[in-house]
Amino acid sequence: MANSKFDVLCIGNAIVDVIARVEEEFVSRQGLVKGSMNLIDEARAAELYAAMGRATEVSGGSAANTAAGVASLGGRAAYFGKVKADQLGAIFQHDLRSQGVFFETPPAHAGPATAQSFILVTPDSERTMNTYLGACVNFSIHDVDKHVVEASEVTYMEGYLWDRPEAKEAFRLAAQVARQAGRKTAITLSDSFCVERHRDSFLDLIRNDIDIVFANEAEIGSLYQTSDFDSAMRAVAMDCPVAVLTRSEKGCVVVAEGHLQEVPAHPVARVSDVTGAGDLFAAGFLHGLTNGKPLYGCARLGSLAAAEIISHVGARPEVDLRELAEANGLL
Amino acid sequence: MANSKFDVLCIGNAIVDVIARVEEEFVSRQGLVKGSMNLIDEARAAELYAAMGRATEVSGGSAANTAAGVASLGGRAAYFGKVKADQLGAIFQHDLRSQGVFFETPPAHAGPATAQSFILVTPDSERTMNTYLGACVNFSIHDVDKHVVEASEVTYMEGYLWDRPEAKEAFRLAAQVARQAGRKTAITLSDSFCVERHRDSFLDLIRNDIDIVFANEAEIGSLYQTSDFDSAMRAVAMDCPVAVLTRSEKGCVVVAEGHLQEVPAHPVARVSDVTGAGDLFAAGFLHGLTNGKPLYGCARLGSLAAAEIISHVGARPEVDLRELAEANGLL
Helix, strand or coil: CCCCCEEEEEECCCEEEEEEECCHHHHHHCCCCCCCEEECCHHHHHHHHHHCCCCEEEECCHHHHHHHHHHHCCCCEEEECCCECCHHHHHHHHHHHHCCCEECCCCECCCCCCEEEEEEECCCCCEEEEEECHHHHHCCHHHCCHHHHHCEEEEEEEHHHHHCHHHHHHHHHHHHHHHHCCCEEEEECCCHHHHHHHHHHHHHHHHHHCCEEEEEHHHHHHHCCCCCHHHHHHHHHHHCCEEEEECHHHCEEEEECCEEEEECCCCCCCCCCCCCHHHHHHHHHHHHHHCCCCHHHHHHHHHHHHHHHHCCCCCCCCCCHHHHHHHCCCC | CCCCCEEEEEECCCEEEEEEECCHHHHHHCCCCCCCEEECCHHHHHHHHHHCCCCEEEECCHHHHHHHHHHHCCCCEEEECCCECCHHHHHHHHHHHHCCCEECCCCECCCCCCEEEEEEECCCCCEEEEEECHHHHHCCHHHCCHHHHHCEEEEEEEHHHHHCHHHHHHHHHHHHHHHHCCCEEEEECCCHHHHHHHHHHHHHHHHHHCCEEEEEHHHHHHHCCCCCHHHHHHHHHHHCCEEEEECHHHCEEEEECCEEEEECCCCCCCCCCCCCHHHHHHHHHHHHHHCCCCHHHHHHHHHHHHHHHHCCCCCCCCCCHHHHHHHCCCC
């Protein structure tokens, strides 16, 4: 196997987050389930935006947040995702590239605008996401640069891609290319409603083409249609070499080759906005993995990166994660 | 004089802020004077953005921040300013209107993009601003809705408008309409370099058409070409009915009809980003004034609003300023 050029290639929906703090009442009045990710169309996006208060715009997108996290930890990160050549697309490109992520997916010059996710953060720091996919619908197999996939130690993809048939096809192609090159593949289940929509094909994918699965309790429960965490854990242990199951403040469980390890969460003084917690957990874990750390150390790095992201608004690191990890003795 | 429909009408450059934290070294390497506002062209904007790290986008613009502050304090605020009908323009419109500000200046459908200010925040929380005026260059007398000026108790304008001849003309027209309607006029000197560029015409304006001047130490010193604060204070007392001179953590001095009052600054636990301090000070002061508070109380409200804005990144209030003022016994 050739030397890798990138540690982690992340593939996902390229999104600019529009973040506003709202009262609990706003979420229920809008008919939303708190903590979920909802796909919305352009008309609904306009309606929701008009009802929302002042917001802050920051680059987001689940797998893009992970790529930014890997780069901030000092890893070599690449990203595939589709923006339009508009102002929000320029912001997204800038933020990812300035973090040191290799990002050369050509932007769309026609069609819908760069994707936006209207993120409502309630006083309990929970987030409810409303995503207008916009230009992401143009992401297809033509955007899978095989050379980059072959040159990446791990190809990590977000389950959200499954919501569009063309993106799903691109996802499958990337997984295939990675495995043929002897590389590792990883997936995050993204959201329990997303799992609900695509359960059978997720299971098929995990059983055949994926080395590492990331999921939280709700997602893994949804995948195996059980509310019993232990049952879900046993099931995924049969289906995939490595599963990393996150449980918020209870830490996580790493299931690998039949063994399981519990890893505590990194303490956080004050949780501000949980957006990006899972994305940055994956960044820390994968960075550990591609740097030869044992699984326990990978999970500790993941917990540290997640702790940083939930201490402020927005899902991109605000400090140099490599320095933070070194200060904590994890790198 | 007819009853007013608005307490404060603010007129200024409509700008979206692009805020990044940088090291001291970045500011000097870019050849910038820390704490200043620099006007840049499109090419320089692209160059600076490429050199900057990841950023957060929030609506800004000096007088627009003041309008948002007045509205957050419970006042009736209106705003004139020019955006383009593009994505950043939609963000600017949304954030101001959702705060409750009356903002109906028609956006430009051609010409340069909505203005952006690239704001570099150094570790000492000081900000250095680099403004690409974009669509603001299309602001002209046609955007001065006389009915709104006549219906506003105070018309407040930013000195930055002076940097474009068409905006300056619009500024003069608004001042004239306000005074003919028996309303008050107020101005902020905005920036010492801006005063440097327009000293004579600022002096002429203040002596003839302005009731209330806001300035910090550097600006008032630049206006009267003195480094001695007391001299500057005596000079402005001769030129204008009310001058409010802010001195950062030393508080402010209100000079009115020959008398002066010193007012302490509101304590701040941790200064995060000083962007908008002057804008929000003006919001508090003007809200007090239009609600019949004595000048000392106006300055205390200004200090409180400024303290809130410098405790976080971005120049729009993150809490309900009315509640904050009530909790502090100022409203």
